[in-house]
Structure formats: C-alpha cells, structure tokens
Amino acid sequence: MGQGKLWSKEEIDFLQERWGSVSIKRIAKNLNRTTNAVKTKAQRIGLGDARTHYDGITAYQLSLALNVSYSTIKSWIDKHDFPVKQKLFAEKERVNVVSYDDFWKWAENHKQMIDFSKVEPLILGAEPEWVEVKRGADKIRKKNVSPWTKEEENKLRGMVNSYQYTYPEIAKALGRTEGAIKRRLKELDIKARPLRLSNHVKYTSKEVETIVDLYNKGYSLEVISERVGKSALGVRGKLERMGYSFRNGVPFHNDNKKAL
Structure with a gap:
C-alpha cells in the first residue's frame, strides 16, 4: 500500500507553526490532507498532543495543577466569570481552555479562591509577583489541622x-x-462561650489600611484578625461596612462587583 503523497518542507513548517494553535481539521483543510494524515505526520515528527502546544492550558489540566477538582473549575466558569474558551483541537473534539494571560488576570482578582500553597511554583509558567505573596499567606493560613488532643x-x-x-x-x-x-x-456540646467582643469597636485609620492591604494580598480573615487584634467576624463586618460583600466566601466591592 502506498504511503500517500510526500510532505514538502513548506507543509511541515506550516504544520509545526500552527500545531496546537489551529485545529487539526483546519490544518488538514489548508494542506488538502485528511485529519488522520495530519495527526500521523505530527506524531512522526514528534509534535505530541496538540493541547500541550496551546499557549494556555485545558480546564482539566488546570484543575490538576491547582490541586482542585474539575467541578471547582466548572463552578468558577458558572459563577465567577472564569475566562474559559472552547477550542477545537481535533476534528470533533472541543475542549475548555484558558490562556495563561487570561488565567493570571482572573486569578489576581479572585486570589482568595485559590490556595497557592498547594500549587507547585512555576508549574503554570512565569508567575506574577503577587503570587509568591499569596503563597506565603496561604502557608500562614494553614494552622493546626491535626486531630484535637x-x-x-x-x-x-x-x-x-x-x-x-x-x-x-x-x-x-x-x-x-x-x-x-x-x-x-x-x-463537644460545651455550653459556655468565649467573651464577646464589642460590636462598636472603632478601627484606627492604620488598622483599616492594614485590613485592606492584607486582604488585597490574599490573607485570610483569621490571619488579618490576629494582625489587628480583632475578631475574624469583626474584620468581615468592617469590610462589609466599607462596601464589600461576600459571595461564596469571596469579597467583592459593591461599587464595581470586582473581587479583591
């Protein structure tokens, strides 16, 4: 059986340049070849999976990198405007993908939703400067989670x-x-409760500045409350009085509905 028409250098260059950024179906059409012929040639010259050549990542691959479930990514798409797109890699295979630039822009505005202490540094390529700060905040956030003695x-x-x-x-x-x-x-069915903090505690301008700064960097309410000597509930209340609201634990400013 014949091997079909030979590939020219121009055709191979075209294939290599567009592999992962243009669908296999589109490449095949441009080269006047079948999709199977294109996939076979790509495999022979070592191009590998087209999805790994895309300047971004699939939603499934992202879930693995972030150590979250795929359903978590789906909830971000449904409820938090996660910038996913559908990309056709093969003849009929449409996959949810996100470019790295879009992911990092979204992540900066939704940093409270991601535990970067679980994310291997640089696994998603070059990281913005704020990521290392958030990773440190997440490490601090992980207090004693061992069983109670x-x-x-x-x-x-x-x-x-x-x-x-x-x-x-x-x-x-x-x-x-x-x-x-x-x-x-x-x-433990302990009826006694700790002393209540006053609901009318005043915050100094320095404390307010610290609260906003730490929250913008991704620190948890518990860590912030320790830094300013207030309760976590009190800190949340202060943020709400300043115009922030919470949706699924994520703070938004009511003026622009943008997550911190």
Missing part, C-alpha cells in the same frame, strides 16, 4: 469556662482558627 480539648474547656477570653485569644492560644474553635465547642 485531649489536652487541647481540656485547655479549650478551661479557657471558655473561665469567662476571661475572647474567640481570637482562644484561637491564638490553641493555634487554630476561630471557626475551628466554634465547631469544636459545638461538637
């Missing part, structure tokens, strides 16, 4: 029953988040 539970009971400590103080003493303290009190 009897000693910790007894310390929690003692501090709560003494009626001398607030949620932030107990959380700091046990190295856990305020949310973790609240959940454990409920799980």
Whole structure:
C-alpha cells in the first residue's frame, strides 16, 4: 500500500507553526490532507498532543495543577466569570481552555479562591509577583489541622469556662482558627462561650489600611484578625461596612462587583 503523497518542507513548517494553535481539521483543510494524515505526520515528527502546544492550558489540566477538582473549575466558569474558551483541537473534539494571560488576570482578582500553597511554583509558567505573596499567606493560613488532643480539648474547656477570653485569644492560644474553635465547642456540646467582643469597636485609620492591604494580598480573615487584634467576624463586618460583600466566601466591592 502506498504511503500517500510526500510532505514538502513548506507543509511541515506550516504544520509545526500552527500545531496546537489551529485545529487539526483546519490544518488538514489548508494542506488538502485528511485529519488522520495530519495527526500521523505530527506524531512522526514528534509534535505530541496538540493541547500541550496551546499557549494556555485545558480546564482539566488546570484543575490538576491547582490541586482542585474539575467541578471547582466548572463552578468558577458558572459563577465567577472564569475566562474559559472552547477550542477545537481535533476534528470533533472541543475542549475548555484558558490562556495563561487570561488565567493570571482572573486569578489576581479572585486570589482568595485559590490556595497557592498547594500549587507547585512555576508549574503554570512565569508567575506574577503577587503570587509568591499569596503563597506565603496561604502557608500562614494553614494552622493546626491535626486531630484535637485531649489536652487541647481540656485547655479549650478551661479557657471558655473561665469567662476571661475572647474567640481570637482562644484561637491564638490553641493555634487554630476561630471557626475551628466554634465547631469544636459545638461538637463537644460545651455550653459556655468565649467573651464577646464589642460590636462598636472603632478601627484606627492604620488598622483599616492594614485590613485592606492584607486582604488585597490574599490573607485570610483569621490571619488579618490576629494582625489587628480583632475578631475574624469583626474584620468581615468592617469590610462589609466599607462596601464589600461576600459571595461564596469571596469579597467583592459593591461599587464595581470586582473581587479583591
């Protein structure tokens, strides 16, 4: 059986230049060849999977790089304007992809949604400067997540029953988040509660500046609350009074609905 017409140098150059950026079907049409002939030639000259030559990444590959489920990426697409596009790589195969530039622009405005401590540095190519700051913030955010010990539970009971400590103080003493303290009190059926902080605590201009700066950099409410000596709930309330609202845990400023 014959091998078909020979490939010219011009045809091979055309194939190499457009592989991954133009669909195989389009390349085949331009070269007046079948899609199978194009795929076979690409394989023989070592071009590999067309999706790896695209200047971006598929939604599935991104989920692996970010250590999140594909359903998480889907929710970003559905609820948070994730800039995915449909790209035709093969004859009938349409795949969700995002360019690296579009991903980083979106990620900067939605940094609270990504835990960069789980993302291998440079796995998505060159990183903007803010990423390393966010990665550090995420490492700080990961407080004690190990199972509670009897000693910790007894310390929690003692501090709560003494009626001398607030949620932030107990959380700091046990190295856990305020949310973790609240959940454990409920799980242990402890009726006593920490002292309430005043809802009318005034914030200095420096504290407000710190809150906004740290939140813009991606620090969690718990970490920010420690830095300014307030409760996480109080910090969130302050942000809301400043015009921010929260959707699925992500802060947006009401003036432009843009995520921090």
